[in-house]
Amino acid sequence: MKSFSLRKKLLPSVMTAALVTGAAFSGSASAVHLAEDGIGQVLLGPIYLGLANSYTTHVAIVNTRDDVAVKAKVVLRSQYTSAEVLDFICYLTPSDVCRFDIINVNGQATFYSDDDSVRGNDPLTGSEGTSFASINPIQAQLFDQNLGAGDNNEIGHIEVIGAYAVNGVINTPSGNVTIAKGMSKFALAAVFDVARTDLDARNGAETVALTRDANGNLSPTPAGRIRSADPTWVQLTGQLTLRAPNGDRMGYRFPALAGEVEDNVPPAGEIVYASTLANVPFDGRVISNPLYDVQGGAGAAESAVGFNFGGAAYGVRTATYDNIMELEYAMSTTRIQGTYEDDGFTSPVAGVNRTQLVITFPTKYRHLRDVCGTGVTVSSSAPWYPPFEAAGPITYTLTQYDNQEHSVAISGSIFSGGSAPKSKQLPFEVNYFIPDWNATVRDANGNIRTGSYNYESGWFDMLISPRVGCPYPGAPILSFAHKYQINSTGIVNSWLVPNAHKPEWENSRFPAYGTANQ
Structure with a gap:
């Protein structure tokens, strides 16, 4: 079984985006919340275990929509400082599930998957991100090089970011692809392997709802076959099971961050938060950036919850920002x-x-x-x-x-x-x-x-x-x-x-x- 390189280039911009806030929270409408039904765009697993002679972790991430495919990034982070110890991409067809395990091999926390949703190496050429784990099962030690003194990767937490979803017939450089249940994963790769900007150029940009009228109707009406800023399109849920050698087991449903489109016309004194100094309101969505995309593997940009999640402020598609404050409001206690x-x-x-x-x-x-x-x-x-x-x-x-x-x-x-x-x-x-x-x-x-x-x-x-x-x-x-x-x-x-x-x-x-x- 070939090992799989998931190392990546750590981009300092993820950790160093300047965030500036106003003097006080004005109490604007915001609907980002921890979903009671466990369905949302970002899933947060509070704990995984990959301990020797103890608990191992078994995860299932589900695309609950039967008509859209979802590109999702999974990030495993360490216990002490949330250092990224592994990431990978799940290509989820409609009604699909992405499964993976965190086990312990010779005292080292190790990732394993043989699932056809996990993007992996080609078994013949070794080319990264050109096949799937069902063809070339992936077994890879979690990274140690990013860990600080005293940190470990046998205990940690999990992020699942639902980047965007696609529906209908998508035009790609290799031809048209019809999104449907049971479709070929290589056909889906012909979509998700293409940069989001190129997909938009071929298929039309996402129409992002910026506000609601007095009756609650979205304005403008959301449209487009490729969407990240429509909270109804990326609908993920996940479950995690911990198993011990003596047969003991337990588990949890992933807490899910979900959102709704709200009126994003800011009242006076609104929070100011952005990677560039911009007056951006809470708009109720987990991801409102209509160009949001993710990559995995060696040299790929590191992702972080909130980083570049915000966008399309007042219809300006290129003005992305960091909405970490809005997301943290939803989890504060x-x-x-x-x-x-x-x-x-x-x-x-x-x-x-x-x-x-x-x-x-x-x-x-x-x-x-x-x-x-x-x-x-x-x-x-x-x-x-x-x-x-x-x-x-x-x-x-x-x-x-x-x-x-x-x-x-x-x-x-x-x-x-x-x-x-x-x-x-x-x-x-x-x-x-x-x-x-x-x-x-x-x-x-x-x-x-x-x-x-x-x-x-x-x-x-x-x-x-x-x-x-x-x-x-x-x-x-x-x-x-x-x-x-x-x-x-x-x-x-x-x-x-x-x-x-x-x-x-x-x-x-x-x-x-x-x-x-x-």
């Missing part, structure tokens, strides 16, 4: 809440029931610049910007409740594949840890001692304390609780439960100048 069961300190068989937390900051890596403020460059001594502390962490306070309204504040012990001091901080992009759940004090007969309470189950309330500097509440966070039992074979009966986030930041849709409400 000040409190994380959920239930726990943990008798690891007091059970007759230690650790029968355990609960640990997954707390991920999926866009933290964008804050190596002051994306909430001045857009200044990275500081070598204090590289991170709000809402994160200068050294990178975010402080939290976790209150643990029993089932009778008693509570205690506890500190957090970070579990992240290595030892770390007890703290009340979340230092990494992906934090996978067991809080120091309060022990229930029992006497020799197993009875709870007088004056003590039963903290073997209850609920928790984690208050996030961000560094001041961002206009949204709290920080952009995705989180789960990993609940499981322990027996002689190790961890069993696992399940991942999404935690509640507070506030659920909801931006009003109509009227266009309504306020954003918690």
Whole structure:
């Protein structure tokens, strides 16, 4: 089985786009949100695992539309600093699925796929990006060269960016291609291998809806056989399964960023954010750039959530911008809440029931610049910007409740594949840890001692304390609780439960100048 080169040229522009904001958020209408149905244009996987003798990861990305094909880019990022450790492109025909695994081979996290949606090397010539993994299965170690001190790629998070979709008959340099279920992947490659600008020149530019009238009708009416700025066209969903050697398994549905076209005429005092200084409003779409495209493999430009996602401001097709602020509003939270069961300190068989937390900051890596403020460059001594502390962490306070309204504040012990001091901080992009759940004090007969309470189950309330500097509440966070039992074979009966986030930041849709409400 041939190895597959997925190395790429890291473009500094991704990490150094200057983002400038106005003094305050005006409360413009915006409909970018975490979709309750799990269908959207960008999927964010809070955690993957590729650990030796432990959990491996198995992913399925689905194109839920039966009439359009989607070009999507998958990016795997490291645990500590979100360094890109691998990327590739999925070519999804209508109603198609793209599958891949993250396993461990000889102690190294490794990507594997034999799926016909994964663009890969030609098996005879080795030419990159000219065949598919179903013909030449791909097994490639995740990159180590981008990792900083202490970072790792055995734990990390996943981005899936639905770049654009095509429908109908598409004219290409090699002839016309009809988009349909069951079509040849090489026929689809004749479309997606062509630069987006060339496709537009042959098939007509996308007509982007810029606003809505008083009755909510889109204006102008969206049109075109190639679209990235129409939120109804790229409709992806995804599921991730974690499997252990002892048969334990758990999984989650990818959180999905979805959008809607809103009135993008900015009220006074609107947020200003862009890679060039431009007054651009929140317009409700995840991607509004009508020329957005992605590449994968060696020498390809690195992608980042939000980078060049914005465009077509006031109908100017070439004026792309960075909409990271709008996307982070959709994920911002000040409190994380959920239930726990943990008798690891007091059970007759230690650790029968355990609960640990997954707390991920999926866009933290964008804050190596002051994306909430001045857009200044990275500081070598204090590289991170709000809402994160200068050294990178975010402080939290976790209150643990029993089932009778008693509570205690506890500190957090970070579990992240290595030892770390007890703290009340979340230092990494992906934090996978067991809080120091309060022990229930029992006497020799197993009875709870007088004056003590039963903290073997209850609920928790984690208050996030961000560094001041961002206009949204709290920080952009995705989180789960990993609940499981322990027996002689190790961890069993696992399940991942999404935690509640507070506030659920909801931006009003109509009227266009309504306020954003918690």
